[in-house]
Amino acid sequence: MFIEKLIIVCFGIIGALLTYIINTKLKQGPVRASALSALLVGGFFYLFPSVLSEHLTNNIPVVFIGGSFIGMVSSRIISNYWLITFSGIIFSFFYINTSDFFNGYGGALGTAACISILATLSIPILTKKRKVTNGILILRKLLYRKK
Amino acid sequence: MKPKIIRIISFSLIAFFHLIFLVALILEKKNAFPISFLLILFLFLTTVTYYKAPLIHEEHFIEDFIAIVFVTLGAISTYSVTHYLKTGPVLAAGIIGTMASFIPTINRESRLFKLAPASIYCGCFVGMSHHDVAPNYSFIIIAGVITGLFMVISKGVFHGFGGKLGTIAFGGVAFTSFLLFLLY
Numbered sequence: 001m002f003i004e005k006l007i008i009v010c011f012g013i014i015g016a017l018l019t020y021i022i023n024t025k026l027k028q029g030p031v032r033a034s035a036l037s038a039l040l041v042g043g044f045f046y047l048f049p050s051v052l053s054e055h056l057t058n059n060i061p062v063v064f065i066g067g068s069f070i071g072m073v074s075s076r077i078i079s080n081y082w083l084i085t086f087s088g089i090i091f092s093f094f095y096i097n098t099s100d101f102f103n104g105y106g107g108a109l110g111t112a113a114c115i116s117i118l119a120t121l122s123i124p125i126l127t128k129k130r131k132v133t134n135g136i137l138i139l140r141k142l143l144y145r146k147k
Numbered sequence: 148m149k150p151k152i153i154r155i156i157s158f159s160l161i162a163f164f165h166l167i168f169l170v171a172l173i174l175e176k177k178n179a180f181p182i183s184f185l186l187i188l189f190l191f192l193t194t195v196t197y198y199k200a201p202l203i204h205e206e207h208f209i210e211d212f213i214a215i216v217f218v219t220l221g222a223i224s225t226y227s228v229t230h231y232l233k234t235g236p237v238l239a240a241g242i243i244g245t246m247a248s249f250i251p252t253i254n255r256e257s258r259l260f261k262l263a264p265a266s267i268y269c270g271c272f273v274g275m276s277h278h279d280v281a282p283n284y285s286f287i288i289i290a291g292v293i294t295g296l297f298m299v300i301s302k303g304v305f306h307g308f309g310g311k312l313g314t315i316a317f318g319g320v321a322f323t324s325f326l327l328f329l330l331y
Contacts, residue, residue, distance in 0.1 A: 005186050010186045026246075029248060029263040029264070030245065030265075030309070031244055031248045031265055031266070031268045032244075032245065032249075032269070034244065035240065035241050035242075035243075035244025035245040035247070035248055035271075036241070036244075036245050036248070037241075037269060038237055038238075038239065038240060038241035038244065039238065039241030039242060039244075039245050040236070040239030040241075041241075042234070042235065042240075042241045043238055043239040043241070046234060046235065049177075050209055053291035056329060060235040061222075061238070062236075062237055064237070065237045065240065065241070066170070068308050069310045069312075069313050070309045070310065071309060072309035072310070072312075073308060073310075074306075074307030074308075076307060077307050077308060078263075080178030090189065093185065094172070097172075097176065097182050098175065098176070099171045100291060101242065103165055103315055104276065104277040104280035105276060105277075105280055105320050105324075106236075106272045106273045106274065106275040106276035106280075106281070106290075106316050106317070106320045107272040107273065107294075107313045107314065107315070107317030107318070107319070108168070108313075109166045109272075109313055110272055110310045110311075110312055110314055110315055110316060110317060111164060111310065111314045111317040112168070112310070112312005113309055113310035113313060114161075114305075114308060114309065114310025114311060114314045115165055115168065115169065115189060115193055115310070115312060116189075116199070116310070117303035117308060117309055117310060118165070118192070118193040118196040118200075119192040119193050119196070119302055121196045121200055122192040122193070122195040122196045122199075123192075125196065125199045125200065126192075127197055140220065
């Protein structure tokens with residue numbers, strides 16, 4: 001069970017990274033990058049439904065296309081592969097723990113992908129070094145003079 | 148209507164869709180503490196980005212209204228492929244989305260063709276809805292038109308964000324379900 005969850009998380013990350021690479025490095029645009037990768041993975045499991053267990057065959061294409069929505073992000077917004085990977089992990093968390101919610105509503109995967117990106121984008125905001133103000137510079141100068 | 152008001156409305160709508168999505172998940176998992184804690188943490192982190200990141204773009208206003216037609220077409224075609232060719236929603240969206248992505252190559256100068264891939268792919272997400280939520284074509288057409296309207300007004304917000312189209316589609320499907328629930 002744990003291995004199956006791990007495989008699902010991996011496919012969520014691969015979906016995000018592969019789409020991001022096709023989108024930004026190969027310059028195919030977000031729609032083609034996401035749709036083409038979903039077509040490849042969806043097509044593979046449609047043609048070979050018994051390669052993996054039924055649970056994985058049903059879930060991998062869905063988590064993959066969800067991850068691919070993360071990869072549709074513009075390189076102006078996220079240019080770091082680690083942040084894309086982290087978004088993929090958050091998305092997979094959403095998918096594994098709330099799969100009942102994804103069965104019905106179209107767009108739920110995209111919403112989870114968008115929330116994953118927004119949560120990831122808060123990391124650079126929260127860890128950004130505060131600007132050194134003029135007051136702090138004067139204080140530093142005084143301290144060094146005392147030494 | 149003023150561009151600023153349009154941007155504020157569309158920004159609020161997307162934020163509202165994210166909020167109801169997260170709140171629904173938190174309520175679903177309220178008995179599983181670690182999961183609900185992480186969901187609340189993600190809600191907090193998302194709120195931080197909402198406050199600090201530039202999510203409203205002054206250089207964009209609204210999309211062409213033809214986007215509504217593209218979204219509806221994308222929704223109908225994905226729904227048809229899913230249910231009649233029995234491909235499943237992912238493969239159906241992959242097929243329609245890949246085909247849509249080549250439309251601009253017909254005429255690179257056309258503004259209309261440039262608009263088609265994103266709009267049709269947004270419609271694909273509507274068409275990916277399960278039969279229990281979207282029982283017939285009437286639902287898909289109504290959801291497609293509402294999603295198209297959301298897409299038209301949301302050009303000036305979340306530009307270049309992955310998942311924006313999905314959020315709009317989720318809003319369209321959820322709003323249509325709510326509307327039909329009130330009517331019947």
